[in-house]
Amino acid sequence: MATKTTARATTQERSRAARTRRLIVHIGLIGFGLIMLYPLLWMLASSFKPTAEIFRAPGLIPETFHPGNxxxxxxxxxxxxxxxxxxxxxxxxxxxxxxxxxxxxxxxxxxxxxxxxxxxxxxxxxxxxxxxxxxxxxxxxxxxxxxxxxxxxxxxxxxxxxxxxxxxxxxxxxxxxxxxxxxxxxxxxxxxxxxxxxxxxxxxxxxxxxxxxxxxxxxxxxxxxxxxxxxxxxxxxxxxxxxxxxxxxxxxxxxxxxxxxxxxxxxxxxxxxxxxxxxxxxxxxxxxxxx
CATH class of the missing domain: 1.10.3720.10 (MetI-like)
Known part of the structure; x- marks a missing residue:
């Protein structure tokens, strides 16, 4: 009985460790993907900014929305x-x-x-x-x-x-x-x-x-x-x-x-x-x- 309990606990620990590893991998991939996408997102956001604001405020949200570009x-x-x-x-x-x-x-x-x-x-x-x-x-x-x-x-x-x-x-x-x-x-x-x-x-x-x-x-x-x-x-x-x-x-x-x-x-x-x-x-x- 003790052997079955120990085996079950070991299996649960391995399952938790596997889930933790997958979570870390997914977080890393998402972070890497966001880093790769940032230049594209920045260009998209800059297309709606006035020229004077593009390099003065490098954030993704335009202070002044300018679709006239x-x-x-x-x-x-x-x-x-x-x-x-x-x-x-x-x-x-x-x-x-x-x-x-x-x-x-x-x-x-x-x-x-x-x-x-x-x-x-x-x-x-x-x-x-x-x-x-x-x-x-x-x-x-x-x-x-x-x-x-x-x-x-x-x-x-x-x-x-x-x-x-x-x-x-x-x-x-x-x-x-x-x-x-x-x-x-x-x-x-x-x-x-x-x-x-x-x-x-x-x-x-x-x-x-x-x-x-x-x-x-x-x-x-x-x-x-x-x-x-x-x-x-x-x-x-x-x-x-x-x-x-x-x-x-x-x-x-x-x-x-x-x-x-x-x-x-x-x-x-x-x-x-x-x-x-x-x-x-x-x-x-x-x-x-x-x-």
Whole structure:
């Protein structure tokens, strides 16, 4: 009887210790999450403050509620802000379509086809992932200037069709390798070639990887500032990141309130697209072995 009582007490102590550990972990995660969210919350709060109050009162609650920052910011630049949103949308849609087409075809070749130099080309492709954009931007600019593509959206879209994003190729290669080859063999018995296998077998089954590629492409392209600043030279071609930069004037006073207001608007499509595709994003990452 004493043994049962002791065992029960030990179990209760372990249960209390486990609950305490979970509570500590949850409190720590909540605190860390609030720290990570604070800059975003501060920007959201600052978008409703007058410019003079933003840095004078760094709290989250505005002393003077000023929603006029949104109307001022929308028309503060040379063109209405929806013009820059449309430019960004054009670039993003083109980049997504380009990556889905180019990277999926390259991934199918690496995952299913056998050709001379396959391992070498795959290694070169992986090596390109480690190259920063600053290494290749100069030769790219010279090339695009020679063919007259500067100040157009073409340098931001056409390279995607040529499978230049090694990360997405690798992601899709890992996913396609996880698909049973028996499906390919069954399709060949029915008379399908590589083209029909790719479009009718591989692509429908690769929806999670395609969705992951689309989500990451959307976020990275929408937030891209450096390459868009280099290739787009006139205000009518500016995208959202470049347009936001024009709010900052080093020679005079910066309109921080309208800048933060337009930054909040610029974050909206990113959050919306991410929330809409998060189920496929998690599934795509989990099934490709990228942890």
């Amino acid at each position: 949104y109307t001022e910011g929308w028309t503060a630049l040379q063109f209405p802000f929806h013009h820059y949103l449309l430019n960004s949308a054009i670039v993003v849609v083109g980049a997504i379509i380009g990556n889905l087409i180019g990277c999926s075809m390259a991934a199918y070749a690496f995952a299913r086809l056998e050709f001379r130099g396959k391992r070498l080309f795959f290694a070169i492709m992986l090596a390109t992932i480690m190259l920063p954009i600053h290494v290749v931007i100069v030769p790219q600019y010279i090339l695009f200037a020679e063919i007259g593509w500067i100040n157009t959206f073409l340098p931001l879209i056409v390279p995607k069709l040529l499978a230049t994003d090694g990360f997405f190729i690798f992601l899709m290669v890992q996913f396609i390798r996880g698909l049973p080859k028996d499906l390919d063999e069954a399709a060949r018995i029915d008379g399908c070639g590589h083209v029909r296998i790719f479009f009718r077998i591989i692509m429908p089954l690769s929806l999670p990887a395609l969705a992951t590629t689309a989500i990451f492409t959307f976020i990275w392209t929408w937030n891209d500032f450096f390459s868009q600043l280099i290739f787009l030279t006139s205000p009518d071609m500016y995208t959202v990141p470049v347009a936001l930069r024009t709010f900052v004037d080093s020679s005079s006073q910066t309109s921080w309130g309208p800048l933060f207001a337009m930054s909040v608007i610029a974050l909206g499509p990113v959050f919306g697209f991410f929330l809409a595709g998060q189920k496929y994003l998690v599934k795509g990452i989990a099934t490709t072995g990228i942890k």
